Amino acid sequence: MRYLPLTNTDRADMLAVIGAAGIDDLFTDVPVSARLSTPVDLPFHAGELAVERALGALAGENRAAGAGPFFCGAGAYRHHVPASVDHLIQRSEFLTSYTPYQPEIAQGTLQTLFEFQTQVAALTGLPVANASMYDGSTACAEAVMMAARVTRRKKAVLSGGLHPHYVEATYTLAHSAGVDTRRLAAAIDAEAAVIEAIDADTACVVVQTPNVFGTVTDVTAVAAAAHAAGALLVVVTTEAVSFGLLKSPGEMGADIAVAEGQSIGNGLNFGGPYVGLFACREALTRQMPGRLCGETVDAEGRRGFVLTLSTREQHIRRDKATSNICTNSGLCALAFTIHMSLLGGVGLTTLAEHNHARARALRAALATVRGMDVLTPRFFNEIAVRLPKSATQVVDALAGRNILAGVSFARLDPGAGMDDVLILCATETTTDEDIAALIDALEMEFGA
Secondary structure (H helix, E strand, C coil), rough: CCCCCCCHHHHHHHHHHCCCCCHHHHHHHCCHCCCCCCCCCCCCCCEEEEEEHHHHHHCCCCHHHHCEECCCCCCCCCCCCCCCHHCCCCCCCCCCCCCCCCCHHHHHHHHHHHHHHHHHHHCCCCCCCCEECCHHHHHHHHHHHHHHHHHCCCCEEECCCHHHHHHHHHHHHHHHCCCEEEEEECCCCCHHHHHCCCCCCCCEEEEECCCCEEECCCHHHHHHHHHCCCCEEEEECCCHHHCCCCCCCCCCCCCCEEEEEECCCCCCCCCCCCEEEECCCCCHHHCCCEEEEEEEECCCCCEEEEEEEECCCCCCCHCCCCCCCCCCCCCHHHHHHHHHHHHHHHHHHHHHHHHHHHHHHHHHHCCHHHHHHHHCCCCCEEEECCCCCCCCHHHHHHHHCCCCCCCHHHHHCCCHCCCCCEEEECCCCHHHHHHHHHHHHHHEEEEE
């Protein structure tokens, strides 16, 4: 039977062939301190029905975003995804198997990636975009590495408004490559501190707008300061719908723009998979990570698509690779492209306006709650507030009333000393009834 565990005889025979006295001999390179002294806390085996029941009970502990008032954001946003998106991503004309090394059998995949790149370039205001990254945080990390290669410098200044998880992902990759990441103190409005931190050793400045606290910033002045010092400007956006209403990174002088594309075409999915957007100035194209699809003509003059650049491995010359990313988020990128095609430019702007209108309604309601201080001065659909008690305690208390009241900043950055700061988000899915339920619960919590 193919799927049954090996017998003791099978194990003994294999150990005899390789000359090992027992299974423990296979783990001698693992430090004793890192080995488990007892089996993991899981059943040794169970029947299929029992496993289904156990896993179903675990899944039942999750709460879907649509199960009640929902105000979470902080890098992952609830938006309406049309049913047509889920239908079309299953069409084999668009999504062919594996990677498009052979264009003659992957024209559907290549064309959708080409269209995806075109959309990302238009949204970010930069001329070249790749065929996607894994998510926004890894795209941010890759941008820092790219800037270090371009400038031949080893220091990156990270804004105090950059999402803490993006900071950690960037540090993990940059640290291993010897790039120093200087993260500034968390700040609701971080532009001035970023400019002050730029010096002659800076490879790049990384800023986020709207930032993790929801603050919208025109970073044109940061771009000028960075360029004056010979550094590059990396602009991060976690809420892609904001591109429909705000000035693009390219318009503000960004050299590299990265974003999380989950908001368009992709559900929350309990945290993934997502899709990273990456665009840059044309002069930097060959230092860009990932792959780039291009348009061409075949021997008969017919329009076709090819994999123009694949700098992630560079195949034979792997020592020259710009990145170790092995693929792109093809299915999520396809969903993004289909939703964007359905929206169009006018539709995206309309959607962004609806989001902002809902956020204005939320902010106006929050301002009426006694003891609460609204911190975000300029916002798109996310707002930070200071509470009269621990934000984590408030979130937990309201969750008991079936209201997900947002994300405590202490959850994102426990060491920032901002335990009383709560980040709330409103999108087109937020109703007046949701906001009223939130305000009632907050007033009960604060004894107003």
